[in-house]
Amino acid sequence: MIKPAISLILFSLVIGLYASSDGNSSSFNTTIDCDSCPASCNCDIEGSIHCTEKGLTAIPPGLIHCERPDVIILNVSFNLIQNISVDDFNGLPNLERLFLYDNLIDDIEEYAFSDLTSLELLSLDGNRLTTLKPNVFMGLIGLKSLLLYSNSISSLPVGVFDDLISLIVLALHNNRLTSLNPQLFANLPNLQRLYLYGNGIRDLSDSPFQHLSKLTLLYFSSNNIIELTNASLAGLNGLRTLVLRTNQIRTLSHDVFIHTPSLTSLYLDSNRIRRISSDVFSPLTRLQRLVLSNNLIEVVEDRAFSELRSIIFL
Ligand SMILES: *[C@@H]1O[C@H](CO)[C@@H](O)[C@H](O)[C@H]1NC(C)=O
Ligand SMILES: *[C@@H]1O[C@H](CO)[C@@H](O)[C@H](O)[C@H]1NC(C)=O
Ligand SMILES: *[C@@H]1O[C@H](CO)[C@@H](O)[C@H](O)[C@H]1NC(C)=O
Ligand SMILES: *[C@@H]1O[C@H](CO)[C@@H](O)[C@H](O)[C@H]1NC(C)=O
Numbered sequence: 001m002i003k004p005a006i007s008l009i010l011f012s013l014v015i016g017l018y019a020s021s022d023g024n025s026s027s028f029n030t031t032i033d034c035d036s037c038p039a040s041c042n043c044d045i046e047g048s049i050h051c052t053e054k055g056l057t058a059i060p061p062g063l064i065h066c067e068r069p070d071v072i073i074l075n076v077s078f079n080l081i082q083n084i085s086v087d088d089f090n091g092l093p094n095l096e097r098l099f100l101y102d103n104l105i106d107d108i109e110e111y112a113f114s115d116l117t118s119l120e121l122l123s124l125d126g127n128r129l130t131t132l133k134p135n136v137f138m139g140l141i142g143l144k145s146l147l148l149y150s151n152s153i154s155s156l157p158v159g160v161f162d163d164l165i166s167l168i169v170l171a172l173h174n175n176r177l178t179s180l181n182p183q184l185f186a187n188l189p190n191l192q193r194l195y196l197y198g199n200g201i202r203d204l205s206d207s208p209f210q211h212l213s214k215l216t217l218l219y220f221s222s223n224n225i226i227e228l229t230n231a232s233l234a235g236l237n238g239l240r241t242l243v244l245r246t247n248q249i250r251t252l253s254h255d256v257f258i259h260t261p262s263l264t265s266l267y268l269d270s271n272r273i274r275r276i277s278s279d280v281f282s283p284l285t286r287l288q289r290l291v292l293s294n295n296l297i298e299v300v301e302d303r304a305f306s307e308l309r310s311i312i313f314l
């Protein structure tokens with residue numbers, strides 16, 4: 001936890017630079033006025049700053065080098081920013097929502113957001129991320145929503161989400177993940193909604209969701225799951241909605257749903273399921289909606305649906 005001290009030193013250094021480089025605007029601009037709205041941005045009195053669609057390649061200097069405790073929302077979407085550095089958000093202690101979507105971001109320095117102790121929403125969707133550095137989200141202990149969808153993420157280091165103890169929504173859909181390490185979601189005790197559709201995940205046999213006991217929604221369509229076993233959904237005892245549409249599921253083991261007694265909606269359509277065994281749905285006494293269309297079903301064993309006391313739609 002030496003990071004705050006370093007920022008402080010850097011911050012003083014920058015102020016020093018400004019003060020001493022009077023009249024020289026070759027590297028830093030001497031005319032930054034921290035009391036006015038940063039160049040390329042619009043500010044409003046409710047604490048929002050919008051610097052969108054301005055062709056920016058970096059966070060505006062008037063944000064980086066100023067303390068702005070009044071700022072609650074910062075929208076820098078639709079620009080050309082490629083990388084985020086550790087000093088970019090130093091002066092925004094009360095920022096609650098940060099929108100960086102639809103840029104060209106492919107590199108984020110470790111600890112880049114660690115001064116944003118009030119941050120609740122971080123949107124990095126629609127960028128060019130292929131992976132993340134291990135400590136990139138360090139310090140975001142109040143973050144509730146993390147949006148990483150529509151990037152090109154193919155791998156994530158174990159531990160990358162470990163500081164996000166307040167996280168409720170994690171959106172990782174439309175990326176290039178092919179596997180999930182069983183420890184990746186180990187420290188997200190409050191996660192309720194997880195979006196993973198549109199990846200290439202093949203296998204859930206390592207019980208990657210085993211620590212997500214508060215999860216209520218798992219959106220997992222359009223992946224490459226072939227088989228579901230009793231380990232695939234282990235830990236999801238609060239899950240209410242499970243979407244597994246458009247995978248390659250051939251086999252449903254008879255005990256696949258023993259860990260998900262709270263399910264009310266189950267979407268298994270557009271898979272390659274051939275056989276429904278007699279007890280596969282029997283743990284799902286609260287199920288109201290079960291969708292099995294567009295499969296290759298040949299065998300439905302006796303009493304396969306007999307325990308579905310709550311079913312409304314089949
Ligand atoms: C301004 O800075 C540049 C490079 O940093 C330096 O070459 C130049 O001498 C400086 N000019 C003045 C007036 O300080
Ligand atoms: C410094 O700011 C002035 C006024 O906003 C601007 O015209 C100039 O291009 C800036 N110079 C640099 C090096 O950013
Ligand atoms: C951010 O700015 C974009 C472009 O101006 C706008 O469409 C969008 O609604 C803004 N988003 C938020 C959350 O303020
Ligand atoms: C970050 O992006 C800027 C502008 O695109 C570039 O000049 C700079 O070299 C990049 N820094 C790193 C560390 O990649």
Ligand SMILES: *[C@@H]1O[C@H](CO)[C@@H](O)[C@H](O)[C@H]1NC(C)=O
Nearest residue numbers: 207229230231232234255258
């Ligand atoms: C799955 O079932 C096997 C026996 O068929 C059992 O040994 C194993 O503990 C079960 N795993 C889970 C996660 O329930």
